[in-house]
Amino acid sequence: MFDNLKLAALPAEDEALRAPLRALIQRAIADMPIDRRSRSWQGFDASFSKLLGAEGYLGLTLPERYGGGGRSPLARFVVVEELLCAGAPVAAHWIAERQSAPLILNFGTEEQRQTYLPQICRGEAFFCIGMSEPGSGSDLASVRTRAERVQNGWLVNGQKIWTTHSMRSHYMVALVRTSGTSDDRNRGLSQIILDLTAPGITIRPIVDLTGDAHFSEVFLDNVELPDTALIGAEGRGWEQVTAELAFERSGPERIYSSIVLLDAWVRHLQAAGRNDSATTALVGRLTAQIAVLRSISLACTALLAAGEQPVVEAALIKDLGTSFEQELPLVIGDDIAGHPDEPVDPELYRALLYVTHIAPSFSLRGGTREILRGIIARGMGLR
Numbered sequence: 054m055f056d057n058l059k060l061a062a063l064p065a066e067d068e069a070l071r072a073p074l075r076a077l078i079q080r081a082i083a084d085m086p087i088d089r090r091s092r093s094w095q096g097f098d099a100s101f102s103k104l105l106g107a108e109g110y111l112g113l114t115l116p117e118r119y120g121g122g123g124r125s126p127l128a129r130f131v132v133v134e135e136l137l138c139a140g141a142p143v144a145a146h147w148i149a150e151r152q153s154a155p156l157i158l159n160f161g162t163e164e165q166r167q168t169y170l171p172q173i174c175r176g177e178a179f180f181c182i183g184m185s186e187p188g189s190g191s192d193l194a195s196v197r198t199r200a201e202r203v204q205n206g207w208l209v210n211g212q213k214i215w216t217t218h219s220m221r222s223h224y225m226v227a228l229v230r231t232s233g234t235s236d237d238r239n240r241g242l243s244q245i246i247l248d249l250t251a252p253g254i255t256i257r258p259i260v261d262l263t264g265d266a267h268f269s270e271v272f273l274d275n276v277e278l279p280d281t282a283l284i285g286a287e288g289r290g291w292e293q294v295t296a297e298l299a300f301e302r303s304g305p306e307r308i309y310s311s312i313v314l315l316d317a318w319v320r321h322l323q324a325a326g327r328n329d330s331a332t333t334a335l336v337g338r339l340t341a342q343i344a345v346l347r348s349i350s351l352a353c354t355a356l357l358a359a360g361e362q363p364v365v366e367a368a369l370i371k372d373l374g375t376s377f378e379q380e381l382p383l384v385i386g387d388d389i390a391g392h393p394d395e396p397v398d399p400e401l402y403r404a405l406l407y408v409t410h411i412a413p414s415f416s417l418r419g420g421t422r423e424i425l426r427g428i429i430a431r432g433m434g435l436r
Contacts, residue, residue, distance in 0.1 A: 058366055060348060061355035067128040071135055074110060078139045088403035090140025090313045094306070095267045095411075097221055098142035099179070106176030111150050115158060119166055120174035125358040130305060130351065137309035138316075144218055144267065149173045149180035151306075153226050156244070160285035160293050165246070169224070183213040183227030183247070183271060184294070193228060193294065194238040198273060200229040200245055207245065207283070209253075209276040217418075219269045220256045225249055227273075228294055231287050242290035245282045252276070262410045296362055305354075307374035308346040310415055311381040314408045315339065317401045318385045325395045335388065339381070346374050365432030368425040375415040375422070382409040 081101055082090065089096065105111050113128045115121025122128065136143050154173045157165050172178035189195045198211025209229060219225060225247040233241035247254070253276040258266035285293050322332060349370050356363040386405055389397055416422045430436045 057356060057361075057363075058349065058352040059355070061127075061351050063127055063131060063351070064125075067124070067131050070110075070128060070131045074132060074135050075139070077104070077108060077110075078135060078141050082139065082141055085140070086403075087140070087313060087317045087398075087400040088407055091311075091404040091407050092265075093137055093140045093143060093313065094147070094310055095144050095217075095265060096140075096142025097144040097218060097267070099145045099176075099221075101142050102146035102176035102179075104176070105146065106174055111146055111176050112154060112170065112174030115154055115170055115174060119158070119170035121170065126354045127351075127358050130354045134305050134309070137306060138312055140313040145179050145221070146173070146176050148182055148217065148222075149178055149224075152182065153180040153224075156226065156284065156293065156296075159296065160244075160289075162281070164281060165284065169246075178224065179218070179222040181216045181219040181222040181225045181249075183216055183219075183225045185213065185215045187212060187214050187270075194242075194291070196228055196230055196242060198227065198229045200231050200243065200278070202231075203277070206280050207278045209245070209247070209273045209278060211273050212270065213273070214270040215259075215268050215417075216256075216271050218267055219249065219271050220258055220266075222249055225271065226284065228290055231290075239291035241288055242294075243287050244284040244290045244293055245278060246284060247273075247276065247278065247282070251278070261414075263407055295364060305347065305350050307371045307419075308343060308350060308377060310375075310378045311408050311412070312343075314385060314401075314404050315343075315381055317398075317404055318388070321389075321395075321398065321401055325392070327392070327395070332388075335384070339384070342377055346370070346377060349373070365429055368420070368428040368432075371419060372416075372422055372425045372429070378415045379412045382412050 081104065102111070109122060110132050112120060113122035113124045113132060114126055115123070117123040150173055154170055157169055169178060184193055186196060186198060198209065198213065200207045200209045211229065213227060216225065227245050227247050229243055229245055230241055231243040249256070253274045255272040255274070257270050259268040259270060260266045261268065319336065322336070353363050353366045353370050356366060382405060386409060389395070389405070427436065
């Protein structure tokens with residue numbers, strides 16, 4: 054089943070992106086403490102995203118005619134790796150650049166491409182994703198939010214939840230039902246672009262255990278949209294979402310959510326002068342795990358670069374990667390607790406607390422572990 058996952062190497066021209074980007078990141082976040090860097094996925098900084106856009110690091114895989122770099126997903130792999138390893142704040146442009154832009158490029162009209170893609174490449178248009186709904190969990194096929202055809206457009210009613218940074222975004226790509234009922238499952242689903250300033254939209258933040266409020270619930274009450282809001286063909290939303298999720302699940306972001314914490318802990322070990330065999334073995338095991346996961350992620354990205362849609366392979370790396378990410382704060386916490394005489398830097402301690410609290414969400418965002426393993430099982434012919 055996974056015979057097409059081959060070891061891949063980054064081309065020299067893509068590796069060349071690393072040094073100047075690393076220098077740019079260092080200048081931008083030199084004074085940012087570790088506990089803030091550990092929020093990289095959720096760190097929202099519009100000015101930093103615009104800086105990346107101005108320097109050409111956003112939209113690398115989009116055609117040049119839309120403001121992109123015209124390069125392969127392997128170039129984006131380098132950029133994502135550098136951003137997350139440094140703990141840079143990526144949330145503002147994250148969803149737009151990673152998911153919404155490829156979706157619009159592949160399924161949108163030329164008018165939609167001309168309207169949204171250049172803004173995304175400049176770091177000026179931020180998107181959120183409206184998939185999950187109350188009572189649906191990860192069962193996207195049970196979507197009940199409805200878009201009805203009216204004169205010159207659509208009338209949308211429903212509710213979305215767990216929409217990341219919708220309160221700070223300009224647009225939402227929403228999965229809605231345009232025909233049938235929730236009993237019809239994936240038939241009759243479509244995707245639309247919602248301007249979040251439209252009348253009838255109410256956004257309520259959801260505060261999580263860390264005290265942050267990056268999630269929200271979005272209420273859609275008789276929201277009027279033009280005909281041009283529809284992405285792709287009506288009723289083909291399920292196929293489009295499946296392709297979109299491959300972009301979300303396959304990248305290095307699925308293994309680097311906790312990497313800033315890992316680096317800080319290794320520096321702590323070095324400062325403490327700890328070099329016993331047990332510690333060496335533990336660091337070696339974690340290093341080996343992340344090296345293997347990176348190789349799988351890179352192989353999956355190579356499939357995207359070859360024009361394939363690695364849906365099952367993306368589910369595999371997402372499941373394995375988030376399992377590693379969730380284990381990391383537990384292992385580090387146990388190690389620190391097991392050496393109470395070693396002083397712990399307050400920044401490391403705060404970063405550990407944050408990652409420990411947020412880690413359960415790693416296996417929820419982008420599809421739960423159960424959903425992913427179902428996809429993998431089907432791909433292997435086991436169900």
